[in-house]
Amino acid sequence: xxxWNMRCTYPSRPVTWLLAFSVILGLLPALPGCSRxxxxxxxxxxGQVLAVRPDGTEITISHHDIKGxxxxxxxxxxxxxxxxxxxxxxxxxxxxxxxVTDDEAWxxxxxxxxxxxxxxxxxxxxPAVELLKPGDEVPDQTLLxxxxxxxxxxxxxxxxxxxxxIYTRCPIPDFCPRMDAxxxxxxxxxxxxxxxxxxxxxxISFDPEFDTPxxxxxxxxxxxxxxxxxTYAAGxxxxxxxxAARLGLSVIRDATxxxxxxxxxxxxxxxxxxxxxxxxxxxxxxxxxxIAALASVNAS
Numbered sequence: 001x002x003x004w005n006m007r008c009t010y011p012s013r014p015v016t017w018l019l020a021f022s023v024i025l026g027l028l029p030a031l032p033g034c035s036r037x038x039x040x041x042x043x044x045x046x047g048q049v050l051a052v053r054p055d056g057t058e059i060t061i062s063h064h065d066i067k068g069x070x071x072x073x074x075x076x077x078x079x080x081x082x083x084x085x086x087x088x089x090x091x092x093x094x095x096x097x098x099x100v101t102d103d104e105a106w107x108x109x110x111x112x113x114x115x116x117x118x119x120x121x122x123x124x125x126x127p128a129v130e131l132l133k134p135g136d137e138v139p140d141q142t143l144l145x146x147x148x149x150x151x152x153x154x155x156x157x158x159x160x161x162x163x164x165x166i167y168t169r170c171p172i173p174d175f176c177p178r179m180d181a182x183x184x185x186x187x188x189x190x191x192x193x194x195x196x197x198x199x200x201x202x203x204i205s206f207d208p209e210f211d212t213p214x215x216x217x218x219x220x221x222x223x224x225x226x227x228x229x230x231t232y233a234a235g236x237x238x239x240x241x242x243x244a245a246r247l248g249l250s251v252i253r254d255a256t257x258x259x260x261x262x263x264x265x266x267x268x269x270x271x272x273x274x275x276x277x278x279x280x281x282x283x284x285x286x287x288x289x290x291i292a293a294l295a296s297v298n299a300s
Contacts, residue, residue: 040099043069045107048116049092050074056082059107060262062119066098070171073260074252078106078174085110091118104174129245132276138268141243143204143233146216151233154274159198160297161270162186162290165249167207167261168219175265178283179203180223185287186294187230195291197298198272201230206244206251207261208234248279271297 047063062074077098079085084107088094093114096107132138140154153161164183170176183201190199203225205211211219216232225232235243241251247268254260267285269277277297280290 040101041069043067043098043100044095045098046095046113047093048118049088049090049094050118051076051090052085052088056085059085059088059110061094062260069098069100071259072257074254074262075172076262077172078104079110080106081108088112091115100173102173103178105172129242131248132246132279134276134278136276137274138270138276139243139246141235141240143235143240144208144213146213146220146227146232148213156200156202157274158272159200160195160272160294161200161202162267162294163202163204163247163270164267165206165244165263165265166203167205167263168211168215169207169259174283179265179267182285182287182290183230184223184225186290187224187226189287189291190229191226195295195298199229199294199298201225203230203232204240204244205232205234206240206249206263208237208240210259247276248281269293269297271300 043066045061045063045066047061049059050062051060053059057079058076059079060074060076063072065072088110092112093116094110095113096110099106099108138153140152142150142152144150162183164179166176166179168176180203183203186199187201189195190201205216211234213234216234220227220230220232234240244251248264248266250264252262265282267280267290269280269290271277278293
């Protein structure tokens, strides 16, 4: 009996310990700081403030080279602590930490270091244009695709079109790279048949000097763009800029530095007859919203 009792009671300890350990493991994902997402990468940034959004959540800075991340250019940056920008004004010189994840980028530890007159930025001035309204026919436009072939926007009639504007050098995760990621999700929905009717995706670069067909082709391959569904293209600047402006795109180029580009985001849905359905401003939309909109357009 003594031998039997030893066998019954002794193993109960590791069983109890294993149960407790399992409970602890189950709780770990809920504990603060236990996220499996990779940590943000941090880069020192220095430059001059050009504009501050009134609510303090965004600041546009003409910055120097950010070593290991991006060359000198002008970019709007998110700020999560809006109070940090309340004391800043155009012309202020600042240093900060740029935090970058796979999904977003923002500034922290913003510190004013001085003030200087704003330099005169020599930009290409475009005449004022009238924005297109839903129901308007989208004017035709000649574009050059990633294979170096010229085509007209009107050649895509018969398909609903999802169109956005990007440039491949854009490094900020929630700007052009986010548009690429969202278009990839919409392409998946198209190929799986979750959107009735014909749909074509079109990502148009406003940086044709750098985004040559070869560059666009490599970028399209990197993004997994199926050319039967998703085309990368660029337009000739003289005709493209005023055409894109009618769709709400705003691009400011420094004439002394072609890589210094400041832009907004516009994503456009065009019906199969070439009429404007809607323009989505910024990066706040998600693929599900556009998938539903495209399905509705093709069903009507």
